[in-house]
Amino acid sequence: MSELQLKDFYDGFRNPDVIGGLAKLINEEAKQLPHPINIMEVCGGHTHSIMKYGLPQLMPQNIKFIHGPGCPVCIMPKERIDHAYILSQQEDVILVTLGDMIKVPGSKGSLQDARAKGADVRFVYSPLDVLKISVENPEKKVIFFAIGFETTAPMTVALIDTVIKRGIKNIFFHINHVTVPEVMVELIDSRDEHVDSYNNRIDAFLGPSHVSVITGAKIYEKFPKEYNRPVVVSGFEPVDVMEAILMLVRQFNEQRCELEIQYKRLVSYEGNLKAQQLVEKYFEKADLFKWRGLGNIPESGYKLKNEYSELDAQIIYDAILPKEEIEDHKLCICGDILRGMANPPECTIFGTACKPSSPLGSCMVSSEGACAAYYKYGNLLK
Amino acid sequence: MTKYVTLAHGNGGEENNELISKVFYKAFENEILSKSEDAAVIHNGALAFSTDSFTVSPIFFPGGDIGKLAICGTCNDLAMMGAAPKYLTCSVIIEEGFAIRDLENIVRSMKKELEINGAIVVSGDTKVVPKGAVDKIFINTTGIGEIQQRGISSNNITQDDVILLSRDIGRHGATIFVAREGMDFGSSLQSDCASLYIQVKALMDAGIKITALRDATRGGVAAVLNEWAKQSNICIEVDEETIPVSSEVYGSCEMLGFEPLNLANEGTFVLAIPKEYAQRALEVLHQFENSSNAVAIGKVSDAYIAKVILNSSYGTKRFLDLPTGELLPRIC
Numbered sequence: 272m273s274e275l276q277l278k279d280f281y282d283g284f285r286n287p288d289v290i291g292g293l294a295k296l297i298n299e300e301a302k303q304l305p306h307p308i309n310i311m312e313v314c315g316g317h318t319h320s321i322m323k324y325g326l327p328q329l330m331p332q333n334i335k336f337i338h339g340p341g342c343p344v345c346i347m348p349k350e351r352i353d354h355a356y357i358l359s360q361q362e363d364v365i366l367v368t369l370g371d372m373i374k375v376p377g378s379k380g381s382l383q384d385a386r387a388k389g390a391d392v393r394f395v396y397s398p399l400d401v402l403k404i405s406v407e408n409p410e411k412k413v414i415f416f417a418i419g420f421e422t423t424a425p426m427t428v429a430l431i432d433t434v435i436k437r438g439i440k441n442i443f444f445h446i447n448h449v450t451v452p453e454v455m456v457e458l459i460d461s462r463d464e465h466v467d468s469y470n471n472r473i474d475a476f477l478g479p480s481h482v483s484v485i486t487g488a489k490i491y492e493k494f495p496k497e498y499n500r501p502v503v504v505s506g507f508e509p510v511d512v513m514e515a516i517l518m519l520v521r522q523f524n525e526q527r528c529e530l531e532i533q534y535k536r537l538v539s540y541e542g543n544l545k546a547q548q549l550v551e552k553y554f555e556k557a558d559l560f561k562w563r564g565l566g567n568i569p570e571s572g573y574k575l576k577n578e579y580s581e582l583d584a585q586i587i588y589d590a591i592l593p594k595e596e597i598e599d600h601k602l603c604i605c606g607d608i609l610r611g612m613a614n615p616p617e618c619t620i621f622g623t624a625c626k627p628s629s630p631l632g633s634c635m636v637s638s639e640g641a642c643a644a645y646y647k648y649g650n651l652l653k
Numbered sequence: 654m655t656k657y658v659t660l661a662h663g664n665g666g667e668e669n670n671e672l673i674s675k676v677f678y679k680a681f682e683n684e685i686l687s688k689s690e691d692a693a694v695i696h697n698g699a700l701a702f703s704t705d706s707f708t709v710s711p712i713f714f715p716g717g718d719i720g721k722l723a724i725c726g727t728c729n730d731l732a733m734m735g736a737a738p739k740y741l742t743c744s745v746i747i748e749e750g751f752a753i754r755d756l757e758n759i760v761r762s763m764k765k766e767l768e769i770n771g772a773i774v775v776s777g778d779t780k781v782v783p784k785g786a787v788d789k790i791f792i793n794t795t796g797i798g799e800i801q802q803r804g805i806s807s808n809n810i811t812q813d814d815v816i817l818l819s820r821d822i823g824r825h826g827a828t829i830f831v832a833r834e835g836m837d838f839g840s841s842l843q844s845d846c847a848s849l850y851i852q853v854k855a856l857m858d859a860g861i862k863i864t865a866l867r868d869a870t871r872g873g874v875a876a877v878l879n880e881w882a883k884q885s886n887i888c889i890e891v892d893e894e895t896i897p898v899s900s901e902v903y904g905s906c907e908m909l910g911f912e913p914l915n916l917a918n919e920g921t922f923v924l925a926i927p928k929e930y931a932q933r934a935l936e937v938l939h940q941f942e943n944s945s946n947a948v949a950i951g952k953v954s955d956a957y958i959a960k961v962i963l964n965s966s967y968g969t970k971r972f973l974d975l976p977t978g979e980l981l982p983r984i985c
Binding site: 287288290291294322323324325326328329374383384386387388396627628646647648649 | 655656657658659660661667668671834894909960965966967968969970971972974977
């Protein structure tokens with residue numbers, strides 16, 4: 272028997288014949304669509320996949336993608352990056368975060384700049400690597416700058432759990448975890464400042480599947496029920512995305528508006544209950560969380576519960592962390608892009624003043640942002 | 654450009670190019686340097702001249718060590734200009750406390766690799782610095798080679814050329830990363846680190862006219878293709894599925910979020926060969942174990958000047974850009 276290889280998990284989901292076959296079906300069935308549909312892929316992983324595999328080029332005229340806000344790096348406001356920057360400059364501090372945060376600029380610079388100037392900033396693949404850093408540097412305070420959606424929150428709380436159970440005294444946390452459903456509501460409900468209206472053009476959602484591995488698909492139940500927007504929880508490979516789009520097309524054609532799961536190989540309705548319990552044990556919702564490009568959104572982020580405040584770097588370092596709000600760049604239209612009102616190339620600073628190596632707006636920041644994906648992969652068929 | 658040098662400035666991609674052009678080229682500007690070839694062509698086209706410094710960590714890795722890399726790196730740069738590597742210098746900066754036995758092992762692999770290239774070290778320098786001033790050992794080699802076929806240049810590629818690739822990509826970058834992170838894929842993943850002059854010589858001996866060669870080191874195949882597209886003012890169109898990637902490399906990229914096309918190689922090169930010689934060139938390459946899976950990966954067009962396009966087999970296309978950001982420091 273041959274050994275199971277990693278590639279066995281994705282090979283079939285990138286099969287050109289299957290992608291081609293699904294494209295044919297979508298184009299055929301989309302002819303019956305009652306109206307053109309705009310599908311928002313909420314998650315940055317989907318945006319990256321869609322652009323990398325050129326999926327918009329396979330779509331008929333009446334299906335368009337709107338690239339959503341689901342990149343935890345892109346939406347991190349400058350205020351919070353400044354927190355990380357300032358913490359990293361404390362003499363006895365090692366600031367640890369996930370690799371994606373490295374080049375995101377705050378008002379003082381990026382963590383990459385902080386490190387170039389001598390700060391001890393380290394990037395890890397797994398939060399549990401923080402344990403090793405703390406053991407090797409007992410005289411230092413190790414601050415974990417935690418980022419990500421519901422997907423990575425359990426890894427952070429697993430680290431918190433270990434720190435508490437082992438009585439580790441030199442690991443602290445700056446929590447920046449955000450949640451998906453609240454921002455989806457915001458995109459449907461909120462007023463667009465640039466066009467002074469409540470417009471958005473989102474007809475349906477591709478639900479982020481890795482989030483749902485943890486939370487279950489249940490968190491999207493309200494979108495078909497209360498907001499009349501169908502949701503298909505989709506995997507990240509091109510075949511997954513194409514199949515999910517076909518499922519949405521069929522919902523419209525059959526006049527259904529439902530929550531469906533395409534990514535059945537990993538997502539259930541209830542999700543990972545143990546992980547959910549652990550998150551609830553240590554985290555509670557913050558009243559407001561500011562999203563870069565979108566502003567303050569109620570209950571869209573986590574913070575450490577008060578009883579764990581001795582681990583909370585935001586409380587411990589309260590005196591040195593700035594509180595003032597910083598405006599997004601005036602010419603940046605990320606807010607409109609995230610609402611589906613504009614495409615990245617319509618922005619006057621896209622690719623000129625705002626580039627992946629020097630991003631001004633949130634969508635250019637990481638490879639999962641809409642602007643960065645457009646910049647990197649181009650949009651060859653307009 | 655930023656005010657301080659960051660690790661992204663050493664990535665072999667966009668930031669690296671910016672640092673070189675805005676700081677070094679600006680100061681040193683001259684006709685030879687501005688050609689941006691792997692090695693400078695001097696002495697009326699008779700000699701190729703190149704230098705490279707090696708800081709790889711870990712210094713011993715599956716498939717090679719810093720010594721082998723230091724000889725391959727400079728000799729390959731010479732070979733890419735159609736030159737036979739002849740004379741090298743070797744400078745080492747060693748950290749206090751470094752094991753003599755490790756040093757001997759490194760020098761032994763340098764000697765072995767020099768023999769493969771038919772080159773000799775004719776001058777050298779040794780510095781020892783206090784603990785912490787360098788990490789273990791850094792090596793610089795500089796080499797002179799005798800040009801065997803004139804006119805090879807990455808500035809001369811036209812639509813009459815096809816683009817060939819000597820082997821599967823990304824092995825060195827993936828190997829170093831896996832070794833450094835202490836990950837074990839339980840696999841045969843090894844660096845492709847190897848001297849390439851033997852293959853280049855065989856191509857020339859077979860009477861094949863070579864337009865351009867470049868070894869796909871830092872920044873990977875993506876960087877080579879983008880540099881060529883810009884230097885020759887052409888569009889390079891690559892069929893994505895023709896690019897060989899081993900399942901070990903693909904797997905580690907999946908886990909780590911890298912693109913095989915951006916990963917470094919140390920014994921893999923890209924060729925621009927006139928159409929009429931392409932088939933023969935592949936036949937020659939297939940005779941060597943290192944290039945037994947050499948393939949044609951694309952063509953030159955005028956669709957998007959100075960850009961590289963990846964075509965998928967299901968009919969979509971996208972730009973392949975220069976790698977940006979901090980890819981993986983100290984791979985060579």
